[in-house]
Amino acid sequence: MSSFTVGTRGSALATTQTGHVADALASLSGLTPQTILVKTEGDVTSGPLAQLGGTGVFAAALRVALLEGRCDLAVHSLKDLPTAQPEALVLAAMPERVDVRDALCARDGLTLAALPAGATIGTGSPRRAAQLKYARPDVDIVDIRGNVGTRLGRVKGSPEQADDGGVGRVAQRDLDAVVLAAAGLRRLGLQEHVTEYLDPSVMLPAPGQGTLAVECRPETVADPGSPLAAALAALDDDATRLAVTSERGLLARLEAGCAAPIGALASVDGELLTLDAVVCAQDGSDVIRRSASTRDLTDDGARALGVQLAELLLREGAADLAGL
Numbered sequence: 001m002s003s004f005t006v007g008t009r010g011s012a013l014a015t016t017q018t019g020h021v022a023d024a025l026a027s028l029s030g031l032t033p034q035t036i037l038v039k040t041e042g043d044v045t046s047g048p049l050a051q052l053g054g055t056g057v058f059a060a061a062l063r064v065a066l067l068e069g070r071c072d073l074a075v076h077s078l079k080d081l082p083t084a085q086p087e088a089l090v091l092a093a094m095p096e097r098v099d100v101r102d103a104l105c106a107r108d109g110l111t112l113a114a115l116p117a118g119a120t121i122g123t124g125s126p127r128r129a130a131q132l133k134y135a136r137p138d139v140d141i142v143d144i145r146g147n148v149g150t151r152l153g154r155v156k157g158s159p160e161q162a163d164d165g166g167v168g169r170v171a172q173r174d175l176d177a178v179v180l181a182a183a184g185l186r187r188l189g190l191q192e193h194v195t196e197y198l199d200p201s202v203m204l205p206a207p208g209q210g211t212l213a214v215e216c217r218p219e220t221v222a223d224p225g226s227p228l229a230a231a232l233a234a235l236d237d238d239a240t241r242l243a244v245t246s247e248r249g250l251l252a253r254l255e256a257g258c259a260a261p262i263g264a265l266a267s268v269d270g271e272l273l274t275l276d277a278v279v280c281a282q283d284g285s286d287v288i289r290r291s292a293s294t295r296d297l298t299d300d301g302a303r304a305l306g307v308q309l310a311e312l313l314l315r316e317g318a319a320d321l322a323g324l
């Protein structure tokens with residue numbers, strides 16, 4: 001094998017992320033990367049994301065392409081992946097996580113605290129909506145979706161976006177602000193739109209936010225000495241994997257997906273893995289926020305930490321609060 005093929009969705013974010021990973025694996029392995037475009041259900045359905053039903057709409061078509069052998073690798077945003085891993089595929093690498101925070105992109109350089117009462121903030125994420133309402137009960141949340149460029153284009157006074165999501169619609173510029181993942185904005189070179197990086201004490205990110213996951217068939221990594229398997233192992237980052245394993249362990253135990261009003265963020269500090277999590281009422285009127293730590297820095301230890309914190313949250317009424 002002198003080359004490998006990576007499947008990607010067509011959005012600017014997906015092709016950028018896939019390109020970075022393909023380049024890194026190419027230079028680690030000496031192999032030539034190829035990419036193929038895969039259309040996914042999440043890209044062709046236009047209803048509110050929260051109503052698409054079921055998780056994993058973005059990942060499913062890429063997984064079919066992997067299983068059919070049309071590509072060797074798929075690059076996912078981990079936060080879009082359901083916690084249940086299909087047995088026929090493995091997450092072979094999680095590269096070092098980038099900025100985990102959510103970012104406010106507001107008109108006129110405004111911060112969340114400086115937005116006037118009644119300001120409109122666009123997000124399609126129940127997690128972001130609830131935490132915004134909890135911090136600022138006097139703002140209005142507007143349900144929006146679409147690609148990163150489309151969303152930025154909704155902010156009043158925003159410049160024309162190059163990426164209109166392929167729909168050819170002119171941006172409406174009707175909102176005071178939108179909230180997006182800092183990681184995606186940075187990968188697209190759009191950081192200049194950020195007016196405030198929201199501190200995790202105000203807004204906990206989605207489990208897995210800011211993290212990419214490279215998925216393949218088990219046979220691709222069966223021989224650890226093969227150039228592609230060795231490159232995948234080299235790209236994998238231990239601290240990232242432990243952190244996201246605990247965040248996703250929590251999400252799995254809460255039997256929730258990316259559409260639930262749940263935030264979680266873990267990090268390794270020395271010998272300690274600490275996980276913070278929040279479960280919100282859908283309307284943001286109340287939240288339950290707790291944290292827990294472990295010194296067991298193994299995948300099983302990380303997952304157990306997530307389960308333990310989920311069970312604490314459930315004992316404190318998380319299921320009723322969030323409507324899980």
Ligand SMILES: NCc1[nH]cc(CCC(=O)O)c1CC(=O)O
Pocket residue numbers: 077078079080148179180181182183184185208209210211212
């Ligand atoms: N749900 C869409 C999605 N999936 C991953 C990212 C950003 C990159 C990341 O978090 O890794 C985004 C856009 C956003 O939430 O603003």
